[in-house]
Amino acid sequence: MATLSDRLDHLLGRKVAEPLAADFEIHTVEDLLRHYPHRYATQGAELGESKPPEGAHITLVATVVKADVVPFKNRSGKMLRTVLAADTQRVDATFFNPQKVAHAIKPGVRAMFSGTAKYFREQLQLTHPSYLILPAADAEPVVGGRVRGSGELADMARIAQGSDSAVDMEIFDRALIPVYPSTRDVQSWTLAKCVRQVLDQLDPVPDPLPAGIREELGLIGLDEALRLVHRPETKDDVDRARERLRFDEAAALQLVLARRRHAVDERVAPACPPRPDGLAAAFEAQLPFTLTDGQLAVAGEISADLTRAHPMNRLLQGEVGSGKTVVALRAMLQVIDAGYQCALLAPTEVLAVQHARSVRQMLGGLALAGELGADDHATRVTLLTGSMPARERQAALLDAVSGAAGIVIGTHALIQKGVEFNNLGMVVVDEQHRFGVEQRDVLRARARDGLSPHMLVMTATPIPRTIAMTVLGDLETSTLRELPRGRSPIVSNVVSATEKPAWVDRAWARIVEEVAQGRQAYVVCSRIGDGDEEPDDGGELLVDDFFTGDGSPAPVTKSSTRKAKPPKGSDAPQTAAALAVFDQLRAGPLASVRVGLLHGRLPSDEKDTAMRDFTAGDIDVLVCTTVVEVGVDVPNATVMVIVDADRFGVSQLHQLRGRVGRGAHQGLCILLTAARPEAPPFRRLSAVAGTNDGFELAQLDLAQRREGDVLGAAQSGTATTLRLLSLLDHEEVIESARAFAHAVVAEDPDLSAHPGLASMVTAGLDAAGLDFLDKS
Structure with missing residues (x-):
């Protein structure tokens, strides 16, 4: 007999077990039984005397009456066209690979066929059905140990093969046949045979869930669930088994998270109670605006966390422009008042520089510690990035390790070797999804021995993994939904360059009109165009879709929106690049205004100059990549045109458009795409344009991209350690x-x-x- 902990190499032999281990990390009986079927094959209804409805899945036993290899009418290639005699009916069956099946499907052969019923001129047809050759005088289902057939029927026969290679045809009496996730080396029928062999030897499985919990939730026992999920007789068997096993997955996750929360409460963090006469109070007193009710409520939650001698682990999620940075700064000042330092980790150099500049501006004289005439409560704000000159970098490192800087703002440079803090008490991670867990963990470890710094992670639009972890209860969550007073919602429009070329012209004209009224605009592209052609996942759009050769707007035709051939030696698609758009715009439709350029591979001084000039109003239109996605705050910018908008994710689009309308004037975002209105990318963009609610868009993003691997580095997608549990459903x-x-x-x-x-x-x-x- 066998138990869940038994090794498969001992039970099934090394020859069988090694491929399972190599392809699926299946080593034990439990590993194998937790490799659940991802669907169940059915034979379908027997044909019988009546005509099955169109689209019904049917199975029939028939004799091949006629089999001819004929050419396709409208394309090259050939097919095998057959006539089958089944009971009192004739059925036409077509196979697309005659060279593979003609030797088996020939007149006089008796076989089982399974497929979807279709009709042509009232004649029942099957297109490329699965089949299994049945015993007859000259046709056996197994020849030389190999099943004669194709598709699911043949797979079922392989499952039913015994050690003598004979097929136990009773398997075809089963209503549901499990189909497993498989690979080239480990086929579904191999897994099914292994599962059958293990279940035949398995001892009764003890149940870890208390009987009271099972009864309360209406769950079956673990032993029954593991057997039914692999050997169901009915659809209800599958549902009951999955319900129990799904709860096991959820309980396993929740037990880990509950234990982790308990462990966090056992750690020691610096207690930072608010001071009525400290830096934080001085900052609030000089604020030129009133915090919203939402900001005050969230600030109170964070302040209470910081007061405790246990590490805060809080997610601050809020709409684009809802004032998260002010709330985070207020919290950091409370920590500084208690004698500790704070680190703010930003995903890009542009954002780090912007944060340093805006924090210094908000603090004013309170950020001038060490300078003549500084306020008594003042601290110092230090910037550390990877591209800083050596002298500036050494000065920043000294500020951090000596404790002279109360706030150290930086990029990934903050987590590199050699960066040390004097007394780190709090870590703020902006746009937390841009950093891996390991990276955040490195920074958290920079605190003094025995202390765990408080952790605040922020995001403007929760991405799928963030939502997943929030649903799972891993983080305490604070939410800002309220926009600052006087802020108008952003208007978004989707423009199909294919269907409405004149609207593309109008987009550029609208920018000129806004500039004439003293305002500014962004034009965002998905790539730089200097040889590193790695655009985001999505559709494609050519520079020529928006401009003619002389730089003027081009009428867009079907031919101009073709898919470009990638450069020789490259698989990268050709999309509108920032460098090309910059040249085209300033020579064409935006020749009358001042156009600047910003992208991630400009030298640091050029990036800083571009942002300074744009912020100061010396640049009217900034052509850029996604370096402006987060944190960039230019209140005078009112229009954003996103070229190749279908190249960007839902969250990214929402982040980008949040850069406009941050002042007193209405914001406008124009999403340009070559996708036609009936195409899925256009519908996705329309959904983004239809709401400014970042949380609604996050749910849309989750529904489209699923939850990702909530226990791994993957932020979204289908790869997941969860087998049956969906965080969305x-x-x-x-x-x-x-x-x-x-x-x-x-x-x-x-x-x-x-x-x-x-x-x-x-x-x-x-x-x-x-x-x-x-x-x-």
């Missing part, structure tokens, strides 16, 4: 599992009294995922 399951996990951990933090639950955690989550959550 199973929120009620997660809530039930959360309540269960918190109750257990409150009484038994290390699960020593619940060894079955501890085992369930390690079974449901791989070691890398557990380590990842520990760091996050």
Whole structure:
């Protein structure tokens, strides 16, 4: 007999076990049984006497009456056209690879066929059905140990092959046949045979969930669930098994998170109670505006966290322009008042420089510590980036390690070797999704021995992984939905260059009109165009879609929106590049205004000059890449044109358009695309244009990209350590599992009294995922 912990190489032999380990990390019986079928094949309804409806999945046993290889009418190639005699009906069946099937599908052969019913002139047809040759005088289902057939019917037969290679045809009496995630070396039928062999030897599986919990939630036992998910008789069997196993996944995650929260509460962080006469109070007294009710409420939550001697671990999510930076600065000043330093980590150099500039401006004289005439409460704000000259970098490093700087703002340079702090008390991570967990963990480790700094992570539009972790309850969450008083919602329009070329002309004309009224604009491109052609995932659009050869706006035709051939030796698609658009615009439709250029590979001094000039109003239109995506604040900018808008993600588009309309005037965002209105990219852009609610867009993003690997570095997509649990679809399951996990951990933090639950955690989550959550 076998138990869940038994090794497969001992049970099935090394020859079978090694491919399972190599392709799927399946080593034990439990690993194998947790590799659930991703769907179930059915034979479909038998043909019988009546005509099946169009689209029905049917299975029939028939004799091949006629089989001819004929050419396609409208394209090159050939097909095998057959006539089948089934009961009292004749069925036409067509196969597209005659060279592979003609030797088996020939007149007189008896076989089982399965496919989707279609009709042509009332004649029943099957197109490329799966098939299995059945026993007959001259046609056996197995020849030389190999099943004669193709598709799911042949796979079923392979599952039913015994050690003597004979096929147990009783398998075709089953209503549901499991189909497993597979690879070239480990096919679905191989997995099915392994599962069948293991289940035949498996001892009854002890259940880690208390009987009371199972009864309360209406869940079946683990032993029954593992057997039913692999050997169901009915659809209800599948549903009941998945319901139980799905809860196990949710409970495993929630137990990890509950234990992690308990461990965080056990750590020691600097207690930073607010001071009525300190730097934070002086800052609030000099603010030229009144904080919104939302800002005050969130600031109160963060202040209470900082007062505790346990590390804060809070997500601050808020609409673009909702004032997160002011709230974060207020919190940092509270920490500085307690005698500690703060680090602010930004994803780009442009944003780091912008943060340093805006923080100094907001603080005014309170940021001039060490200078003549500085306020008694003043601190110092230091900037550290990777491209700084050596002398400036050494000065910044000295400010950090000596404690002279209360606030150190930087990019990834902050987490490089050699950067040390005198007394780090708080870490603020802006646009947290741009950093890996390991990177944040490095910065958090810069605190003094025995202390864990408070952690505040911020995002303007929660991306799928952020939403997933929030749903899972990993972070305390504060939300800012209220925009500052007087701020007008941004108007967004989608323009199809294919359908409305005149509207493209109008976009450039609108920019000229705004500049004439003393305002400014952005033109955003998906790539730079200097040889590094790695655009974001999405559609394609050529520079020529928007300009003629002389730089004037071009009428867009079907031919001009063709997919470009990539450069020789490159797989990169050709899209509108910032360098080309910059040249085209200033020589053409925007020749009458001052056009500047900003992208990530400009030298630091040129980037800083471009942003300074744009902020000062010396540049009317800034052609740029996504370096302006976050944090850039130019209140006079009112228009943004995003070229190749379908190249950007939902969250990215929302972030970008948040750069306009930050002052007293209405903001306008124009999304240019070559996609036609009926195409999915255009519909996605229309959804973005239809709302300014970043949280609604985050849900749209999650629905489109799914939750990603919540236990790994992947931020979105389909790769996930979760097998049956969807964070989008199973929120009620997660809530039930959360309540269960918190109750257990409150009484038994290390699960020593619940060894079955501890085992369930390690079974449901791989070691890398557990380590990842520990760091996050």
